[in-house]
Amino acid sequence: MAQEPGGARGKTESRAVVRTVEPGSSAICAHCGAPVKFVARAQLRQVIANVYVNATWDRVEHYHADCYEEANEPYGSPNSDQGRADHR
């Protein structure tokens, strides 16, 4: 459903994925500035954005899933890539 047309991966464009927050995460939310912390039993989600500047990878930004929506999805709708990355 969220597949990109033509199978292009858009490797030189900023993009975002939704991931579960993992223990030991020390990322800071780029929207609210608070840590994106693992909370036992809460299954929190974060958005990880690969940010490209001038078609070159520049940095990774982390957001709370809610904050990313609040920020109006600056890097597009996040893809859920949990099925591929996790073996559970």
Ligand SMILES: [Zn+2]
């Ligand atoms: Zn936040």
